[in-house]
Amino acid sequence: MKKLISMLLVLAMVFALSSLAVAAEKPVVNFWTTGSQNVADLFSELIAAYNAREDATAEVKLQFLLSGTGDEGMTSRVSSAFLSGQKNTEFDMISDNTNSLMNYVDECGTDEIFVDLDFSKLPNFENVLLKPSMLEGKVMPYRGTTVVFAYDSARIPENELPHTWDELTQWIKDHPGRFAYNEPGTGGAADGFMRTAVYRFIDDPAARRSSDEKWAEEWDKGMEWLADIHPFLYKSGGSVVYVAKNQGTLDLLINQEVDLIPAWADQVLKNIENGTLPTTVKMYQLDDGALSGTDVSITISSIGTYVDECYDFMNFVISPEGQKICLENMKAVPVIAAESIESEQKDLVADLNVENFAFLSIGSLSDLINERWAEDITTLK
């Protein structure tokens, strides 16, 4: 009897140890990202789905920084670690708008902060339709998202809707107080609107993908246009207000205080799904210059602990299964052909084809243009 028990115990121990060994085989790879809560929700689901797969070769761990509470610091943390020559840090994968990833390169002074991706380890990449707006070869776009104009079709009849920037200018002036954009720097919807408005006056298309400070000299016309419409925007307490955050302008649309706003397509869809926005709310783009969209990418940092171990998860994110999660969880625009995704929600984003996105990636010029906007526009009375 004693023998049997001790045999069993030994067996149990061997089993426990071996299962431990199996578990320990999988490296824990850190995935860093930032954004609003919707980004955290998306990656919680993607990572849970990936980690649950039996053939997953790594265990991914989410490191999320809510935007506005330290995401600025994240760029600085990574780049200072890079500049001080640190290796084997916990920054394995980093994900952000490709435009924001450019900030890492600007702060590090070199694109060596990210490794050159080995696309042979990303078999699903051949299905990706979206070319990255910047940093090609270093980043893998996994979803698109774009700023659009959102309006309530119950309040703006189809024939009154402005379809060009000139018509928009006229519409804003004819309907004082019914248009609003949020304060740039507090949410990407305003950034998309404000930058598109400024850059449509710059003829050279190279400007739209450059963080070269020489372009700052050509912002005057755009800023003048923004100053021109300023007196006709949403007012509270007698003065024009640019509310904080993307949700700020969405709230104004929800409360019927304004009729037309620039907003993120995915956030509009989410609000319609939640019932906070009526189903009569529609989205569209102007014919002579769409509001900027962005590709959101994943990169592998060159100062992380793991490189090869990251590819499996990245490949999963751009698989039909991963893309389905992006679409259904976040209403994100998939980067692969819609036909390959099995989802009833495909129609929601059918009009927002990633191939037609108007990219505007100005990297660290973002800080400068926000400051310029604050000086030129907010000080107007």
Added chain:
Amino acid sequence: MTEQAVSKTKIDKNKRWKKRLLIVTFLAPALILSLGIIVYPIINTVIKSFTDAKTGLFTWANYQYLFTNKIARADIWYTVWVTVVTVVLAIAVAYMLALYLRFSKSRIAKFIGTLYLLPRFIPGLVAVYAMKIVISDSGLLNRLSLLLPQAAGLYDFKPGLLYNSKGIILMNLWFNIPFATMIIVAALSGISESIIESARDVGAGRVRVFFKMIVPLSIRDVMIAMTFIFMSNISSFTTPYLIGENFPQMLGVFLRKNFSNRNYERAAAISVLIFVFSSVSAIVYIYTNLKDKDWERL
């Protein structure tokens, strides 16, 4: 010295040493924490505020910007103005409320006495959103006005309190009146009934009792309440961020804006400025406390 006496001093020394060790043990956690998370960051921030972002060398440029740039200057005045108005209004209302709570024996007073503490138990962010729902131009007040007959003239009443200093001050009062009232009520409760009665007995009128007795006996706590309200509002962020306007902005919001535009050195200079403002009120606080000890000795 006898042997006994020697051993007694030894024991005394031993006791004293133990006592000191005890004090050190009790103080050490707080001391280490404050060194680590208060003193060190302050020194760091001050150094950073004098650093040039690009070269890393000493510069006055960050402060020069604060005192010459149009937006920065407007923001500094605006912050001081909003804070001072908040302090004055909060104390005025709180003092009247405290007097009522202290000297009225009615049931309503008792009810208000429990009710006024309620805001202290509501998280700040929740309170700000609740206030927005009430005072926004499409909020509760507006919707109630829409229910009125058109002739009332209030139809589609827009309070216009959101996204300007009125809204910030209103919200600040909501947060600070209960706090100030709590401190002043405590002070007024310390004034014993017998002092007031004896003054009344020798013919002092209500007004005289108020100005000669109640005010002097509670002024110290009023000053303390003022310094606390000043300090918490000069650096406030949530309220002005969600309720304030785009220009001018309070320093907390201005700081965040600079931080998110990665102007860390300028953000540090703003922090130092806020710190200087707070220090002024901290000095007032310490001074009031010391002065009062003299008064008590008499």
